[in-house]
Amino acid sequence: MAAPLSTMKFWKPGAEAPGITEERELNTETTGSPIIFNPHTALSIEKQRQKLPVFKHRNNILYLVESFQTVIIVGETGCGKTTQLPQYLLEAGWATEGKVIGVTQPRRVAAISVANRVAEERGALVGHEVGYTIRFDDCSDPQATRIKFLTDGMLVREMMADPLLKKYSVLMLDEAHERTLYTDIAIGLLKKIQKKRRDLRVIVASATLDAKKFHDFFNLNESGDPNKDTCGILTVEGRTFPVDVFYTVSPVPDYVKATVETVLKIHETEEDGDVLAFLTGQEEVEKVVSLLQDQARSLSRIGMKKHLRILPMYSGLPYADQMKVFERTPPTVRKVVVATNIAETSITINGVVFVIDCAFVKLRAYNPSTAIESLVVTPISKASASQRAGRAGRNRPGKCFRLYTEEDFEKLPASTVPEMQRTNLAPVILQLKALGIDNVLRFSFLSPPPAQTMVQALELLLRSRSKHLQAKVSLHMMQNFNQLCVLAGLDHYGRLTDPMGVRMAEFPLSPMFAKMLLESGTFGCSKEIVTIAAMMQIQNTFVLPANQKKAAAREHRKFAVAEGDHLTMLNVTRRAPSGVQEHFLNYKGLLRAVTVREQLRRLMNKFKVPRTSSEGDPDVILKCIVLGFFSNAARIHHSGSYRTLRDDRELHIHPSSVLYGEKPPKWSGGFSMKCCRRQKYYMRDVTAVESSWFGRVGPHFYKQAKHGSLASKRSRVL
DNA sequence: GAGCACTGC
Incomplete structure (x- = not known):
């Protein structure tokens, strides 16, 4: 039996004109040759x-x-x-x-x-x-x-x-x-x-x-x-149709359930038209899709005339599945697209008349005091809410159901925090320096990044190196600055070094990658490193289809090597050409990695990095990775988790790593740190390393320890 | 013990 149809109550305040600001009629297949008119x-x-x-x-x-x-x-x-x-x-x-x-x-x-x-x-x-x-x-x-x-x-x-x-x-x-x-x-x-x-x-x-x-x-x-x-x-003025906005009468305890109920309510009571629901991530999208599919089956059993076609949409979805949301449905079928924020700006789905907005979005945040990036579920801004609502008025008048009260809407910030204020600034500073902005502090930012980040560290270090001022700079700022110095992109006066810094800025990658690539020739493994760097630019090497998780995981194990994720990536590129599909590999990603690698190779040639191969020796490759990523190092703790070298923070191996579930190596490095749900910190792209490699690579970096709590760690590292 | 919004060079 179908669940009792919705208990959700909406009310409609004075009609709101959606403040829509974009006009792309996004044709996702733009590669075809354009028509020529006479x-x-x-x-x-x-x-x-x-x-x-x-x-x-x-x-x-x-x-x-x-x-x-x-x-x-x-x-x-x-x-x-x-x-x-x-x-x-x-x-x-x-x-x-x-x-x-x-x-x-x-x-x-x-x-x-x-x-x-x-x-x-x-x-x-x-x-x-x-x-x-x-x-x-x-x-x-x-x-x-x-x-x-x-x-x-x-x-x-x-x-x-x-x-x-x-x-x-x-x-x-x-x-x-x-x-x-x-x-x-x-x-x-x-x-x-x-x-x-x-x-x-x-x-x-x-x-x-x-x-x-x-x-x-x-x-x-x-x-x-x-x-x-x-x-x-x-x-x-624009040319769109009005969208009626409805709010819930009282706050919604669970927007996932509420989304399902609202879709059913629309299906029951509203006229024809497709539905677009916004959620925060893949997991939520899949959950809503599966709940709705159950309901749709029950509905068709009890003889509901109009059918529901439920489709997920998020960036990690295989290309063929993504394309399904653009297919037209027959008049007897109502299409319901359950999407992440990808549908807010990046894609436009025609035929949408009803929008359901949960009020949340997953945004990247950067914590300067830990140098860790995280994804945080955040309330959306008013601008974002109106953008979402506008998605209902592209073809004819529409309706937007907001799963929150009007009172809560009023509390939303006017606009989303610009990316400049929630990102790691090391690459930005390097680029600005390369563009001749010597004093990045004086740069006229439309929204200046938080002063407490690297910018402040730079200023203090540029103007004075006295102990008094240094005391004001927190440890992480020194570390950030020092990291660039050790990478040798900046000298101790904050100037771009020549040639290292100048060349690093030219790479379309963050400084750590650039450093690793530029030094790989002398390490004797530039051929391998350029492949690894390109592979690290794609989000997922492997795909895990919701209904074939076990089979996929089994296939993925075939590529795994004991050293860790970096050499596993290398392994994938060597063995993958046949059977991308059977091995559950990210086809689009691999294609992209090939183009990225070509671009990186051109830059390496330009800078005359010797083309060398490690000829099967893994250690050289790993040492070269550590050279760029020395600041990301951790050692095993007796509790079974890891601790970072730089600030003794508890870390875990991310479940997507090949080292997850294996006998944990004593030391790990080269990874990128991510904070995911429940404030747990994870390492992605992990490799087992030797402790002795760090001291040689980043002595200045870890010497910074004496300013704070790192001192004791360092003695154990070296 | 258990998970990755979205771009872009």
Whole structure:
């Protein structure tokens, strides 16, 4: 029998206009060749372009770009800003004399699909007048391309070769409200460039919420006279349908159960239309999917006319399963997509009319006092809630069911903490230094990272090395700074070392990886290390399908080696080519690892790292890994768990490691630390090592011990 | 003893 239909009660306050800020019509299969239009159909394209809401602001936009160095465009979903604005600028002559109009996107697929669409509108193939540049795929022509779409990370890379971005006349940062790490870096750098290049125009496309923050940041007018502002704002209305928002009457004790009940309630009482439910992670998604599938079976047994088709969606899902959510269902079937946050920005599913929002999201957090990254289930922001709601109004008016009270909604923060404020800054600092920002403390951050992190350590160490000031710096800051010094990316004055630091910054990887790669040639194992580094960039080498866990685990054991995960990865690449499917390997990931490896090899050649092989000797490889990852070392504790060398923190081997469940090695290293649920700390990518290797590799690092509790540890290490 | 939101260079 079906469970009694929902006891959930919702109420609907005054209708809310969803503040939607994105307009990508994401075609997930963008690799097909674009259609070329003949002049006859071009007329209708012109008409379509004129119908977009942004069109009637055309002259105003061009006037603003002419008059202000920076223009903030608040453009709601479907207004056409991403595709039209660059074309208006092109038509108005902003791309003459070899200049380029650049438009950044936070995601690769978006850059490709938008470039394709704009090329289509202009009746040409992408890669000529309109092009794109993303990592591993440059589809632009240095001579011919006038409008270039690129990822924000790519723009930052380009600044290394061309610090003033001389080839660009205008740069538009799209989706700036998402505040990704690279968007924020680009924003800070562009402000700096604008002071030297008065002719460079910057357009920031953002949500309403942030417009003023961007305006105040970019406005260089200090006179108080608004007539002298250097930054203007323009709002363009969107083209979406209204979404009715409902809240629960009382707080929900268990949002997983509540999601299931709400789906059933919608199915029972609402008209046609697909459902999209947001949850925080894979486990929750699978749980809801399985509960709903049970219910759906019962419902069809009792003769419910309309069927439910329940589909999970998260990034770790195999590609073929992900594609299922885009398939159309017959009118007698209601599609229910149970997704993680991937459905909030990265993908758009057509046909969604009902959204269920649990109010939570899993976010990365960085704890500077432990140097450990963790994933924390956090309440979403209001901006995020409205983005989720907006997913219901893409095709026709929709409804959003929030599994929380209106009172709780009011307590949510206005926007999500920018990535810049919750990430490890070592790579950011290295990049900024490489871009000639000597004093990273003076860098104009749109949202400055917490002062208590490495930045403060840098300042204190740069200005004075007196004991008095050092006492104020906590141990971890010294360690972070020291880590970069030992890696030799920075000297003790905080300057980028040449060549080591300069080269490290050029690698699209964190400093530890770069160090390991650059030294691997002299260690005699660069061929192996480059493969291992590439493999470490993919999230999961192995896949564990929910219904075949045991069979998969059995297959995975076949690749395992006693030394640990790093050499197991090497083993996978050597033996995997046949039978990726049967061995339950991450096919997409392995393909990606191959491209990453190619890029790394090119950089290694550029820096003349000798191509050497350990010829089957594992120790050389492991020592080389320790060289980069010396700061991540642990030894076994009599309790059976591990303790970190740097601060005696309790650690466990992550269940995904091949060393999990085996006789634990005395020492482990090379791992990355993750804090997962219940405040337990885990090591991922673990390798068994010898204690004697650390002292030789990172003596300065562990010497720092004398400032704090590490002293006793160190004597045991060396 | 038991688990990994999502991007990007």
